Amino acid sequence: MKSPRRTCRPLFLLPALAAILASSSVSAAFIMTDSGTVFTPSFRGESSTTYFGWSAGTWDGNADSTPPEPTIPDIVNGTPSINPGALAGTxxxxxxxxxxxxxxxxxxYSSVAGINAAGLQLHIPTAGxxxxxxxxxxxIQGLGLNGAGFGGTSGLDAFGFGAINGILPEYVLGTNADVEGQWWAKWEIPGNxxxxxxxxxxxxNSAALGVLSxxxxxxxxxxxxxxxxxxxxxxxxxSALLLSAFAGLGLIARRRR
Structure with a gap:
């Protein structure tokens, strides 16, 4: 399986681009180091949208939901703890x-190899x-501990995602304001x-010791x-400060539809 396309979008602080960042066309830019939580997309709660997920401590609704853990393997809880729109299904x-x-x-909590052996899949309903x-x-966004939490460096291990209809996500991975690992994956899919x-x-990430939380x-x-x-x-x-405003303008122009 192809790994997600990693993207590290530079933040341009030159005056010419600063004015553009203030415009409505790019008002949905999220700076990962400014927050300790996942972001709220600009469209959440509007018509033709769906939203669900799992908050901390809600991943397992099965027999080993309280410590100590028994020897049976987990079947991850498929019912989201975050479901404000009451999406049907379990x-x-x-x-x-x-x-x-x-x-x-x-x-x-697993090794990266353990996640790859688990056969995890997300099934995502839409309202289109x-x-x-x-x-x-x-x-798709998420949070977890970074490598320093396990005695490594600030390198990160995280969830990644495969293609949807042959389309790989734009994938951003970094450390947020609370020194947690945070990732963002976005797909743009024609039709519905x-x-x-x-x-x-x-x-x-080898610096993160291969442990994923x-x-x-x-x-x-x-x-x-x-x-x-x-x-x-x-x-x-x-290093992005050394780039020209014209490079930044080109980046933003590609985001416009």
Whole structure:
């Protein structure tokens, strides 16, 4: 399986681009180092959207939900703890493997290899008009401990995601204001299906010791007849200050629809 396309969007602070960042066309830019929580997409709660996910301590609704953990493997709880729109169903997250990937605190805790062996899949309902017309945006975000939490460096291990209808996500991975690992994955898919399925994979960074801990995961979708959601995430880079304003203008222009 192809790994998600890693993107590290530079943050340009030159005056010419600063004015553009203030405009409505790029008002949905999220700076990962400015927050200690997942972001709220600009479209959440509007018509033709869905939203669900798991908060800390809600990943396992089965026999080993309280410590100490028994020897049986986990089947990850497929019923989301975050579901304000009362989306129907109990299998939003499925696990085909039998290995234990949930800790006694009911969060994901595994090696990267363990995640890849677990056969985890997200099943994502939408609220669009099914067919080849229109535009579907899917955004998946999450939080977890970074490598320093396990005696490593600030390198990160995280959830990654496969392709949806052959389309790989734009993927941003960084450390947030609370020194947690945080990631953002966004798909732009032509047309609409009632539901999409995506594989969850482990993204490894050798400095992070190959240990993956996930506390939160949030999924948002939008269907629109006019274009994709403008939201995107960035991780600031000091080296970006050396780039020209024209490079920044080109980057923003590519985001416009």
């Amino acid at each position: 299998s939003f997250l499925t696990q085909s493997g039998t290995n234990d990937v949930v800790s006694s605190t009911n969060n994901i 008009v099914v067919g080849s017309s229109g535009y579907t945006t899917i955004i 299906a009632a539901s999409y399925t995506v594989d969850i994979v482990g993204v490894s 996930v506390t939160e995961l949030h999924v948002d979708t939008l269907f629109s007849n006019s274009g994709y959601a403008p939201d995107f995430a960035v991780v600031p880079e000091p």
